[in-house]
Amino acid sequence: xxxxxxxxxxxxxxxxxxxxxxxxxxxxxxxxxxxxxxxxxxxxxxxxxxxxxxxxxxxxxxxxxxxxxxxxxxxxxxxxxxxxxxxxxxxxxxxxxxxxxxxxxxxxxxxxxxxxxxxxxxxxxxxxxxxxxxxxxxxxxxxxxxxxxxx
Amino acid sequence: xxxxxxxxxxxxxxxxxxxxxxxxxxxxxxxxxxxxxxxxxxxxxxxxxxxxxxxxxxxxxxxxxxxxxxxxxxxxxxxxx
Numbered sequence: 001x002x003x004x005x006x007x008x009x010x011x012x013x014x015x016x017x018x019x020x021x022x023x024x025x026x027x028x029x030x031x032x033x034x035x036x037x038x039x040x041x042x043x044x045x046x047x048x049x050x051x052x053x054x055x056x057x058x059x060x061x062x063x064x065x066x067x068x069x070x071x072x073x074x075x076x077x078x079x080x081x082x083x084x085x086x087x088x089x090x091x092x093x094x095x096x097x098x099x100x101x102x103x104x105x106x107x108x109x110x111x112x113x114x115x116x117x118x119x120x121x122x123x124x125x126x127x128x129x130x131x132x133x134x135x136x137x138x139x140x141x142x143x144x145x146x147x148x149x150x151x
Numbered sequence: 152x153x154x155x156x157x158x159x160x161x162x163x164x165x166x167x168x169x170x171x172x173x174x175x176x177x178x179x180x181x182x183x184x185x186x187x188x189x190x191x192x193x194x195x196x197x198x199x200x201x202x203x204x205x206x207x208x209x210x211x212x213x214x215x216x217x218x219x220x221x222x223x224x225x226x227x228x229x230x231x232x
Binding site: 034050051052053056059081092093113116117118119120121122123124125134135136137141 | 224
């Protein structure tokens with residue numbers, strides 16, 4: 001388990017290599033990479049600024065990883081999230097899950113992303129032709145998180 | 152007590168962090184006190200349904216007691232990922 005909150009870019013190949021280094025028992029690694037799109041709410045986006053809550057963000061991401069490990073048989077997880085100024089096409093976030101079999105890895109990666117969206121203290125501000133605007137939270141993200149609720 | 156503001160709350164209030172001397176018993180009392188104090192707080196707290204709250208870095212709501220609070224944070228719903 002490991003999380004990084006950083007302004008620098010990340011390399012997906014390097015992250016997968018670190019996750020699987022010196023191991024031969026991992027059968028599946030699923031990664032998700034989120035990118036900055038050039039459109040938001042029907043408007044062109046020329047740049048983005050990501051604000052976060054230093055310290056609390058890392059704790060929140062570690063909690064999400066730990067929760068994933070309680071739900072699936074995972075051999076490793078990794079979350080990298082960037083902050084600061086970003087441009088369309090830039091990588092924002094990486095989640096990776098390693099497991100003996102693909103089912104758990106797919107599910108854990110999706111779970112971590114869904115939880116991260118609504119539980120990690122990040123806020124996006126987009127630069128549009130009408131000026132800068134803070135991105136509104138989406139109901140779809142709450143619905144995605146709710147899918148994982150346990151009785 | 153340390154009070155933190157993020158995203159558009161920070162922009163409307165004009166600072167990201169400040170020390171506030173208050174005898175407010177709950178978060179709602181603190182919001183009412185700040186709202187009465189200056190227009191910039193009134194602008195930030197006009198629609199509390201759009202504001203999320205953490206006391207001592209734990210998510211809560213405006214009914215939360217400030218009895219043991221050393222830090223209160225106000226922010227919009229999170230939009231990472």
